Amino acid sequence: MNTSSKFTVSGIQRPQWLNSKTRQTVVVVRDASPSMSGAKAREAGEATRELLEELARPENKGAFDVAVLDFHTRTWPAATLAPIGTVAPAALPLVVPADANGTDIAEALRAAGEILDAADKLPERHLKPVLLLFSDGMHNGSGSPEAQATALKARADLVTVAYGADADATLLRTLATSEQHFYLAATGGRALRDVLAAVG
Numbered sequence: 001m002n003t004s005s006k007f008t009v010s011g012i013q014r015p016q017w018l019n020s021k022t023r024q025t026v027v028v029v030r031d032a033s034p035s036m037s038g039a040k041a042r043e044a045g046e047a048t049r050e051l052l053e054e055l056a057r058p059e060n061k062g063a064f065d066v067a068v069l070d071f072h073t074r075t076w077p078a079a080t081l082a083p084i085g086t087v088a089p090a091a092l093p094l095v096v097p098a099d100a101n102g103t104d105i106a107e108a109l110r111a112a113g114e115i116l117d118a119a120d121k122l123p124e125r126h127l128k129p130v131l132l133l134f135s136d137g138m139h140n141g142s143g144s145p146e147a148q149a150t151a152l153k154a155r156a157d158l159v160t161v162a163y164g165a166d167a168d169a170t171l172l173r174t175l176a177t178s179e180q181h182f183y184l185a186a187t188g189g190r191a192l193r194d195v196l197a198a199v200g
């Protein structure tokens with residue numbers, strides 16, 4: 001478990017051979033359910049911006065393809081899969097819709113798998129993808145998040161970030177690829193403000 005207010009996202013790395021044929025896919029999956037309203041949503045939106053700005057740094061030479069997927073009981077793309085240079089991080093706040101009425105993490109992870117399916121069809125050689133789940137873990141959908149996570153972890157690293165003192169850290173820790181892939185976004189009541197990727 002990682003509890004510092006600034007952390008390094010495991011598994012995201014600058015491809016060793018920086019060229020147009022070697023890339024890495026990063027999918028950010030964000031919980032937009034009612035329980036994320038307020039500070040949690042603001043912090044998750046800021047984390048998204050910081051992460052994408054880090055991946056867009058010039059030394060990474062545009063080697064990342066990114067997508068942002070938001071969900072409550074349904075899912076929708078905040079940003080469709082595209083090269084990092086075409087994504088505007090500042091335009092991606094996390095907004096909880098007025099009609100949000102639950103939290104279906106299983107459906108969100110299933111939809112994230114479809115994004116990986118699309119990435120698999122790209123002609124470039126891709127490193128192992130990374131999925132980041134920003135959530136308070138309060139799943140109340142009908143499907144099994146654990147089953148969906150198990151399927152995803154066979155093809156990608158799954159990083160989970162728990163938001164709020166009331167987060168279901170047990171579930172989010174279970175969904176993560178390993179203990180090192182699980183983070184607390186709030187430590188002592190202070191929400192995470194800096195999300196940095198390991199790209200060196």
